[in-house]
Amino acid sequence: MTPPPGWYPDPSAPSVQRWWDGTGWTEHRQPPAEAPIPAPVPVPVPGGDGSGRRARLVALTLAGVVLVASIVTGVVVLGGGDGTTDPKARDSTSGEPSSSGASPHENTPxxxxxxxxxxxxxxxxxxxxxxxxxxxxxxxxxxxxxxxxxxxxxxxxxxxxxxxxxxxxxxxxxxxxxxxxxxxxxxxxxxxxxxxxxxxxxxxxxxxxxxxxxxxxxxxxxxxxxxxxxxxxxxxxxxxxxxxxxxxxxxxxxxxxxxxxxxxxxxxxxxxxxxxxxxxxxxxxxxxxxxxVNDADTGGGVGQSMEPLPTP
CATH class of the missing domain: 3.40.1000.10 (Mog1/PsbP, alpha/beta/alpha sandwich)
Known part of the structure; x- marks a missing residue:
């Protein structure tokens, strides 16, 4: 079993959330949303008013959340590190920028x-x-x-x-x-x-x-x-x-x-x-x-703020 894609607590930094793409951790992180305080789980009382069913539903929902978090953590531990390995990534000394190794055309988004x-x-x-x-x-x-x-x-x-x-x-x-x-x-x-x-x-x-x-x-x-x-x-x-x-x-x-x-x-x-x-x-x-990003008025474009380039 693997959890669905979504934001989960980062195993290496629980104070932030990290994107799980369904198979491994990506490098996308965000501050955690403020979690609402869960309502007390009602105790089922016989009487046929449906409160017992509601209590079971809340309990099952909370159990499902705990299960998903446990599975995510387990996958990371078994996979080693943070799971962000990419055998196709390029990082040579030839002068090219490092590539993420992902296809520029669509496959697994x-x-x-x-x-x-x-x-x-x-x-x-x-x-x-x-x-x-x-x-x-x-x-x-x-x-x-x-x-x-x-x-x-x-x-x-x-x-x-x-x-x-x-x-x-x-x-x-x-x-x-x-x-x-x-x-x-x-x-x-x-x-x-x-x-x-x-x-x-x-x-x-x-x-x-x-x-x-x-x-x-x-x-x-x-x-x-x-x-x-x-x-x-x-x-x-x-x-x-x-x-x-x-x-x-x-x-x-x-x-x-x-x-x-x-x-x-x-x-x-x-x-x-x-x-x-x-x-x-x-x-x-x-x-x-x-x-x-530090100066929205910074000039750009051909012919502005030019400086001589060094000879390679």
Whole structure:
């Protein structure tokens, strides 16, 4: 028996709640909701007024809650640690940001970690981990369920992948923190990430499916410096052709975060080509609208607050 997906007390930190996806713990946590004080369990009194049945119902409900909590704890203990192992996760010294190893296409959904709306602006997506907000343009939504917890937004709706089984999205934007190395050059990071960004979406995903039967060719169509939230960044954009489907456009954008230790951040964009894909200009609109979570008025966009990039 395994408990259903839901928020449960974190075994490693009982003061917070953690998301159980039905098979293991994810990294999603939230403050615990204030639990109401349970009403006393009534003692059944013969008399045919139904109080005995109500008492048994309350007792069975409380017993079920205790059973679910016990099963969750038992699975964690038997699985070792917090159960968040991922044999497909990539963390090399080649300069690419660490990937969650989850398929960018739908399989077993889990809640997204970085797609919460701003409290005072529903048209903005907040990525607290990387210290940025991104504009939510028309035609884009916060993904409620996704196998890639770095996805911050996607186009609305899905379609059947033309290759291997599964459903695909016409567009998505993901953000990651670079943790695999100490590289600080946005240009170097963007150039090293772009191939992985294309492969992960259009060639072969992390669970070895080929949603478009693989990439047949690619061409660099754009690259250069860009200011992101007042910081100097660099982006690379490819046009990718696939064996099945119209192919698409992939962009890797690298820039330093303005919060915490100012770690380098990679934002990936994947847009299907053709009439069903999102407007290519949305890549520039989203980039220009990225802001620091600490300063909503921080400037961004091409040509603002530029600084020379070091030669790699």
């Amino acid at each position: 889990s809640p997204s970690a970085t797609s919460e709306p701003a409290a005072d602006d529903p048209a903005v997506v907040v990525d607290e981990l990387n210290g940025i907000t991104l504009p939510l343009l028309d035609g884009w939504v916060r993904p409620k369920f996704t196998t890639d917890d770095s996805m911050v937004m996607s186009t609305d709706g899905t379609y059947d992948c033309p290759g291997d089984s599964g459903v695909c999205r016409h567009g998505a934007v993901m953000s990651r923190t670079v943790t695999a190395n100490d590289e600080k050059s946005p240009r170097v990071l963007a150039l090293k990430d772009i191939e992985d960004a294309a492969d992960d979406w259009y060639d072969r995903d992390s669970i070895d499916r080929r949603p478009f039967n693989g990439i047949t060719s690619h061409q660099r169509v754009k690259a250069g410096q860009v200011a992101v939230a007042g910081r100097t960044g660099y982006y690379v954009r490819w046009r990718v052709k696939t064996e099945l489907g119209p192919g698409g456009y992939v962009q890797s954008l690298a820039f330093p975060s303005s919060v915490g230790t100012e770690s380098m951040v990679i934002v990936r964009y994947v847009f299907d080509a053709g009439s069903d894909g999102p407007p290519l200009a949305d890549m520039d609109r989203i980039t220009k609208g990225i802001r620091s």
